[in-house]
Amino acid sequence: MAQEVLRMDNITKIYDNGFVANKNITFWLNKGEILALVGENGAGKTTLMKVLFGLESPQSGDVYINGEHVKIENTLDAIDKGIGMVHQHFMLLPSLTVAENVALGIEPMKKGLFDFNKAVKMTQEVADKYRFNIDPLSKVEDLSVGQMQKVEIMKVLIRGAKIIIMDEPTAVLTPQETDELFEQLLLLKEGGHSIIFISHKLEEVKRICSRVTVLRHGYCLGSYDLENMNESDISRLMVGRDVVLKIDKEDPKPEEVVVKIKNLVKINETGKKVIDGISLDIRKGEVVGIAGVEGNGQSELSDVLCGMDTFSSGEVRINNQDIVGKTVHEIRQMGLAYIPEDRMRHGCAADLSIKDNIISDRFFLPEYCKGLFMKHKYIDQLVDQYIKDFEIACDDKNQPVRMLSGGNIQKVVVAREFTSGSNFILANQPTRGIDVGAAEMIRKTIVKKSRTEGTATLLISADLNEVLECSDRLLVMRKGKIVAAFPKANEVSEDELGEYMLGIKTMTAKEMENVL
Amino acid sequence: MPMYTLDWFANFGFSVLRLSTPLIFAALAAVISRKAGMLNMALEGMMLTSALAGVILSGFTGSVWIGLIGAIIVGVLSGAIIGFSNLTGKTDLYLTCIAFNLAATGGTVFVMYLLTGEKSTTSAAIRAFSVPSITIPLIDKIPLIGKMISGHNLLTYLAFLSIYMVWFFLYKTRLGLRLRAVGENPKAASSVGINVTKIGYISFLISGILCGLGGAFMSMGWVSFFMKNMTNGRGYIGLSAMNIAAGNPVGSALAAIFFGFSDAFATMIKGRGGDFPTEFIEMIPYVATIAALVVMNIIRMGQKRKIEQGVKQK
Numbered sequence: 009m010a011q012e013v014l015r016m017d018n019i020t021k022i023y024d025n026g027f028v029a030n031k032n033i034t035f036w037l038n039k040g041e042i043l044a045l046v047g048e049n050g051a052g053k054t055t056l057m058k059v060l061f062g063l064e065s066p067q068s069g070d071v072y073i074n075g076e077h078v079k080i081e082n083t084l085d086a087i088d089k090g091i092g093m094v095h096q097h098f099m100l101l102p103s104l105t106v107a108e109n110v111a112l113g114i115e116p117m118k119k120g121l122f123d124f125n126k127a128v129k130m131t132q133e134v135a136d137k138y139r140f141n142i143d144p145l146s147k148v149e150d151l152s153v154g155q156m157q158k159v160e161i162m163k164v165l166i167r168g169a170k171i172i173i174m175d176e177p178t179a180v181l182t183p184q185e186t187d188e189l190f191e192q193l194l195l196l197k198e199g200g201h202s203i204i205f206i207s208h209k210l211e212e213v214k215r216i217c218s219r220v221t222v223l224r225h226g227y228c229l230g231s232y233d234l235e236n237m238n239e240s241d242i243s244r245l246m247v248g249r250d251v252v253l254k255i256d257k258e259d260p261k262p263e264e265v266v267v268k269i270k271n272l273v274k275i276n277e278t279g280k281k282v283i284d285g286i287s288l289d290i291r292k293g294e295v296v297g298i299a300g301v302e303g304n305g306q307s308e309l310s311d312v313l314c315g316m317d318t319f320s321s322g323e324v325r326i327n328n329q330d331i332v333g334k335t336v337h338e339i340r341q342m343g344l345a346y347i348p349e350d351r352m353r354h355g356c357a358a359d360l361s362i363k364d365n366i367i368s369d370r371f372f373l374p375e376y377c378k379g380l381f382m383k384h385k386y387i388d389q390l391v392d393q394y395i396k397d398f399e400i401a402c403d404d405k406n407q408p409v410r411m412l413s414g415g416n417i418q419k420v421v422v423a424r425e426f427t428s429g430s431n432f433i434l435a436n437q438p439t440r441g442i443d444v445g446a447a448e449m450i451r452k453t454i455v456k457k458s459r460t461e462g463t464a465t466l467l468i469s470a471d472l473n474e475v476l477e478c479s480d481r482l483l484v485m486r487k488g489k490i491v492a493a494f495p496k497a498n499e500v501s502e503d504e505l506g507e508y509m510l511g512i513k514t515m516t517a518k519e520m521e522n523v524l
Numbered sequence: 525m526p527m528y529t530l531d532w533f534a535n536f537g538f539s540v541l542r543l544s545t546p547l548i549f550a551a552l553a554a555v556i557s558r559k560a561g562m563l564n565m566a567l568e569g570m571m572l573t574s575a576l577a578g579v580i581l582s583g584f585t586g587s588v589w590i591g592l593i594g595a596i597i598v599g600v601l602s603g604a605i606i607g608f609s610n611l612t613g614k615t616d617l618y619l620t621c622i623a624f625n626l627a628a629t630g631g632t633v634f635v636m637y638l639l640t641g642e643k644s645t646t647s648a649a650i651r652a653f654s655v656p657s658i659t660i661p662l663i664d665k666i667p668l669i670g671k672m673i674s675g676h677n678l679l680t681y682l683a684f685l686s687i688y689m690v691w692f693f694l695y696k697t698r699l700g701l702r703l704r705a706v707g708e709n710p711k712a713a714s715s716v717g718i719n720v721t722k723i724g725y726i727s728f729l730i731s732g733i734l735c736g737l738g739g740a741f742m743s744m745g746w747v748s749f750f751m752k753n754m755t756n757g758r759g760y761i762g763l764s765a766m767n768i769a770a771g772n773p774v775g776s777a778l779a780a781i782f783f784g785f786s787d788a789f790a791t792m793i794k795g796r797g798g799d800f801p802t803e804f805i806e807m808i809p810y811v812a813t814i815a816a817l818v819v820m821n822i823i824r825m826g827q828k829r830k831i832e833q834g835v836k837q838k
C-alpha cells in the first residue's frame with residue numbers, strides 16, 4: 009500500500025477580483041511517486057501549487073502532510089514542512105553567484121557575517137550528491153536556462169524538501185536538457201522524494217509519471233493511473249474535446265519574395281555577435297519556420313525585423329522597401345504584422361479593453377474615424393465579430409485584457425495582427441504557455457492565411473511540434489547563424505532537428521544554398 | 525594674483541571635503557535605497573527635518589550629543605513615515621517622497637516659528653552648538669595634506685567611514701545580501717522566505733540614519749543654526765551621485781566628492797567678489813550635476829554605439 013505524503017482536500021481559492029481559480033480541489037501524492045498535474049492554461053495549476061507553497065491563502069480547504077493536518081500560512085511554513093517549489097518563472101538573482109542564490113534565506117554565518125565560503129561548500133555538496141554539474145562560483149546570469157533550472161532544484165533540495173513541485177519545468181528546455189532533467193527527477197524519486205510535475209506536454213507525462221491529476225477551469229476532474237490512459241484520453245479530459253495534434257496542409261505555391269534579409273549582423277552592447285550574417289528570403293504564400301534553442305539570436309532577429317531594435321550591418325527589405333532608420337509604425341505600414349514573444353510587455357496594453365487593444369494599430373485610419381471622433385458603433389461591431397471569429401472567451405469587449413487567461417490574451421493579439429491586412433507575419437513564439445485549444449487555433453490560422461491569402465510568414469518557435477507542423481521550409485538558428493535549412497519541414501525528425509539545434513551537426517553553406 | 529599659495533590649496537581642499545560631507549551622506553542613503561530597489565527622492569526632506577531637530581534638541585537640552593542623536597532619530601522616523609506609507613499603505617513611492625519633501629520644507633519653518641517666533645533662521649533664538657572638530661595628531665603636521673584633512677568636523681570623518689561601512693554592510697553581511705536580493709527581484713527573495721516588507725523598512729531605517737547625520741552636519745557642523753530650506757537640493761545631488769555610479773557605494777561617494785568640489789569652487793569664486801552675479805555662481809554645483817549626468821550617459825551610449833558599429837544610419 010502506497011504511503012500518502014500529501015493530501016490537499018477541498019481547496020477553494022478565489023482571487024481578490026472574484027475569479028474562482030480553484031474550486032473544491034482534492035488530490036493526494038504518494039511517497040516516491042511522480043504525479044502529473046495537467047490542465048489547460050488558466051486551469052488553476054499554478055494557483056493550487058501556490059496555495060500549497062504558502063504564496064496564496066485559500067478560502068477553504070485543508071492540507072495534510074503525512075496524514076497530519078497542517079496550516080501553511082507562508083513560504084517559510086511550507087519549506088519547514090518539507091515542501092519545495094521550482095517556479096514556472098525562475099526565482100533567481102542573476103547578478104549573484106550560484107552559491108549565493110542557493111544559500112539565500114538560509115545563509116551560513118560566521119562571526120555574525122555571511123560566510124560565503126561555507127555557502128560555496130554547501131552548494132558543492134548538494135551538486136555532488138545529486139550529480140548536478142554546476143560551478144557554485146559562476147554568476148547565474150552566465151548560465152543557460154537548463155542550468156538555471158538546476159540551481160532552482162538545488163535551492164529546493166538544500167532546504168531539505170521531500171515534496172518537490174515542478175511548475176512546467178520543461179517549457180524552457182531543449183529535448184536533450186529535458187532528458188537530463190527527467191533522469192534527475194527519477195533519481196530523486198528513487199531517493200524517496202515525491203514530485204508534483206506540471207506540464208502541457210502529454211508525452212512527457214506518460215514518460216515519467218505514474219499518476220495524473222487533471223484540472224479544468226478550476227475544477228478537478230479526478231486522478232488516474234497512467235497505465236491505462238493514453239495521450240488522447242488525457243487531452244480529452246483536459247480540454248473536453250479531442251485535440252488533433254496534426255495540421256493538414258497542402259504544399260505551398262511560393263511566389264514573389266516579400267521579405268529579403270541579406271547578411272544581417274547585429275552586435276549587442278556586450279560586443280557579442282547575436283545575429284551573425286543571416287540571409288534568407290520569405291516568399292508569398294509560405295511559412296518559414298525558425299527552430300532553435302532559445303537565446304540563440306531568435307529574439308534579436310525578431311526585434312530587428314519589427315524595428316524595435318537596430319542592427320549593425322546588412323539589409324532587410326519588406327515589400328521592396330528598406331527598413332533602415334524606419335520606426336515600428338513605418339515598418340508596419342510596409343506590411344508587417346507582429347506577434348511578439350512577450351505578449352504582456354509588447355503584445356497588448358494589459359489595462360486597456362479588448363476593443364482598445366484590437367484597434368490600437370489602426371484607430372487612426374480614415375475607416376475608423378469621422379473628423380475628430382471615432383466611429384464607435386462601427387468599431388464595436390467589428391470587434392464583436394473578431395471576438396467571435398477568434399473564439400476569445402471574455403465577458404465582453406470592454407473587459408480589460410489583463411483579466412483574461414494567457415491563451416485568450418494571445419488570441420486578442422492574434423486577432424489584431426491577423427486582421428491588419430499585412431502580407432508579412434512575424435510570429436515569435438505565438439503559442440508559448442497557452443492552452444492546447446488556443447494554440448491549435450492560432451497554428452491553423454497561420455497556415456490558413458498563408459494558403460488562402462498568400463501571407464508570407466516567419467515563425468520563430470522553441471516548440472518543435474509547432475515548427476514541424478506549421479512550417480513549409482524549416483531553418484535552425486544557433487549562435488546567431490542559420491545552421492540548417494530543410495526544404496520540407498514535415499520530413500524532418502525531431503531527433504535530427506535536436507542535433508542541429510545543439511550544434512552536434514551543422515550544414516554547410518552549399519547544402520543550404522537552395523533552401524534560403 | 526597672490527592667490528595660489530600652498531595655503532590656498534590646503535584651504536580649498538579642506539573646503540571640498542567639508543562641503544562633500546552632506547553629499548556623501550545623502551549619496552550613501554540613496555545607495556542603500558537603490559540596492560533595496562527604491563529611488564528615495566525624500567532624502568532632501570529627511571535631511572532638512574533632521575537638521576532642524578538637531579538644532580532644537582541641542583539648544584533646549586544644552587547637549588550637542590543629544591542634538592546629534594535626536595537628528596538621527598528624526599531621520600529614522602522620517603524614513604519610517606515614508607516606509608509605512610509606501611510599504612504598508614501601498615502608496616506610490618515617488619508621490620510620497622515629493623509630498624514628504626514639500627511637507628518638510630513648510631513643516632520645518634512652521635516648527636521653527638512655533639518655537640522661536642522666527643521664520644527664516646534660528647541663529648538668534650537658539651543657542652548654537654556644533655559637533656566638535658578633530659585635529660589628527662601627527663597628520664596635521666604634514667604640509668598641505670595636514671591642513672587639508674586634519675581639523676574637520678567629526679561628522680566629516682564619519683562620512684568617509686560610512687563609505688566603508690555601507691560597502692561592508694552591503695557586500696559582507698547577511699542583511700546586506702538579503703537587501704540586494706530584494707532590490708534585484710523581490711519575488712525571488714520572498715520565495716525563499718525573506719520578508720520583503722521588513723527589508724524595505726530596514727532600508728528606510730538605514731537611509732534615515734545617514735540622512736540624520738547629513739542633516740546634523742548641515743546645522744551643527746557646516747553652520748550652527750537652522751535656516752529655512754538649508755539643505756538646498758543636496759538630497760537630490762546625493763541622488764544624482766548615486767545614479768552616476770549606478771548604486772556602487774564607493775563610486776557614488778566619489779561622485780559626491782566631485783559635487784563637493786564644484787560647490788567649493790563656487791564658494792571660492794563668490795569669495796573673490798567681482799561683478800559676477802552670485803546667483804549665477806550658485807548655479808555651478810547644480811549645473812555640474814546635470815553636466816555629469818549627461819556626460820556619464822554620453823559615455824555609456826558611446827560605448828554601446830562603438831560596440832554596435834554603424835548602427836542605423838539615419
Ligand SMILES: Nc1ncnc2c1ncn2[C@@H]1O[C@H](COP(=O)(O)OP(=O)(O)O)[C@@H](O)[C@H]1O
Nearest residue numbers: 023025027029049050051052053054055412413
Ligand atoms: N493574482 C491573480 N488575480 C486574479 N486572477 C488570477 C491571479 N493569478 C492568476 N489568476 C487567474 O487564475 C487562473 C488560473 O491561473 P493559474 O493558476 O496561473 O493557471 P495555470 O497555472 O493552470 O495556467 C487564470 O485564469 C488567471 O488569469
Ligand SMILES: [Mg+2]
Nearest residue numbers: 053054055096
Ligand atoms: Mg501556470
